[in-house]
Amino acid sequence: NEGNEYFREKDYGRAIVSYSEGLKKKCEDAELSAVLHANRGAAHFHLGNYRSALNDAIQAKKLKPTHLKAIIRGALCHMELRNFSEAIAWCEEGLRIDSKEKKLVEMRAKADKLKVNITAPEPFWRSKLTSPLISRVMMGIDLLCERNIKLVLEPSNEEEEISDGLAEISLNGFHSDNAMGAKVHLDADGNLSWPVLFLYPEHEQTDFIEAFHENSRFIDHLMVMFAELPPWDLERKYLPSNLELYFEDEERAEMYELNPEHTLLQVLQHQRYFVKAGTPTVLAFVKHSPFSKKYFTGKKVHQL
Incomplete structure (x- = not known):
C-alpha cells in the first residue's frame, strides 16, 4: 500500500493524501x-x-467497534488535547476489550492523575528557584516584555514539573504543551521563532508550524501550507x-481579523492577544462562508 510506504518513510503528509x-x-x-481511517489518524x-x-x-x-488501535489513538488524542475525562472514557472502552492492554492501563492512570489540578505551595517554588535559575527565568521574561507579548502560564499538574516549566522560560525556549513539544527559540540575531497552531473550525482540522519566525508574514506560510489543497x-x-x-x-467573546500581510510579531503585540501554553493559535475561515457567519454570531469582530 502506497500510504503505508509513505508512513514508514515518515512522509506523513503524503501518507494522509x-x-x-x-x-x-x-x-x-x-x-x-x-x-484506512486508523492509519490516516496515525499520520495526522x-x-x-x-x-x-x-x-x-x-x-x-x-x-x-473493537478496533483497539483506533481506541488507543483516540485516547492519546484526548490526552494531547487535555480532555482527560474523555481520555479516561476511551481507555475504559478499550480495557473492556483487552483488560491487560498496557498502554491503556498506563494512560488511564495518568489521565486520572492529570484530571486533578495540583497547585504547589509557595515554599516549594522558592526552594526550587536557585539563583542561576532565577536569572534564566528573568531573561526569558525580559524577552517578552521588550516585545510587549503577553504569555499565559498555565499551572503544572505535577510538582516535579513546576520548576522545569519555569526554567524553560529562557533562551532555551518556553515550555509548550503543543503538538510536537516544540519551544520558542532565540536565534543569533536576537529574533524569536514560535510554534504556531492553525485551526480550521469548519472541518475540525489543524496545522502546526514548529518554527514560525516572528518577522515572517502569515501570507508567506499560507502560500506554502496550501500550495496543494488539503485532502x-x-x-x-x-x-x-x-x-x-x-x-x-x-474573555470578551470577540474576534480579531488579522491582515495576512502582518508578521507574527505584529499580531502577538496586539493588546488583546494572549499566548497560551507557549503556542500562538490562529483560526482560519473561508471568506464569506455560511459557517463563518454562523460562527461569528453573537461575537463582536474587529479588524487589525
Whole structure:
C-alpha cells in the first residue's frame, strides 16, 4: 500500500493524501475503511493534528467497534488535547476489550492523575528557584516584555514539573504543551521563532508550524501550507487568497481579523492577544462562508 510506504518513510503528509484517496473510493469493506481511517489518524497524530487524528479514530471505531488501535489513538488524542475525562472514557472502552492492554492501563492512570489540578505551595517554588535559575527565568521574561507579548502560564499538574516549566522560560525556549513539544527559540540575531497552531473550525482540522519566525508574514506560510489543497477540502475552497485569519478573545467573546500581510510579531503585540501554553493559535475561515457567519454570531469582530 502506497500510504503505508509513505508512513514508514515518515512522509506523513503524503501518507494522509494516499489514505484519503483510498477512502474516497467508498469501499464496501467496513474493516478496510476502518484500517484506512486508523492509519490516516496515525499520520495526522505524528504531524500533531490531534483533532483530525481523533476524528479518524472516531470513524474507525464506528466502522469496527473493537478496533483497539483506533481506541488507543483516540485516547492519546484526548490526552494531547487535555480532555482527560474523555481520555479516561476511551481507555475504559478499550480495557473492556483487552483488560491487560498496557498502554491503556498506563494512560488511564495518568489521565486520572492529570484530571486533578495540583497547585504547589509557595515554599516549594522558592526552594526550587536557585539563583542561576532565577536569572534564566528573568531573561526569558525580559524577552517578552521588550516585545510587549503577553504569555499565559498555565499551572503544572505535577510538582516535579513546576520548576522545569519555569526554567524553560529562557533562551532555551518556553515550555509548550503543543503538538510536537516544540519551544520558542532565540536565534543569533536576537529574533524569536514560535510554534504556531492553525485551526480550521469548519472541518475540525489543524496545522502546526514548529518554527514560525516572528518577522515572517502569515501570507508567506499560507502560500506554502496550501500550495496543494488539503485532502479534507473537498469543495476546493481553501486557497490562500480565499482565507480569513482571526484570533479569539475568549474573555470578551470577540474576534480579531488579522491582515495576512502582518508578521507574527505584529499580531502577538496586539493588546488583546494572549499566548497560551507557549503556542500562538490562529483560526482560519473561508471568506464569506455560511459557517463563518454562523460562527461569528453573537461575537463582536474587529479588524487589525
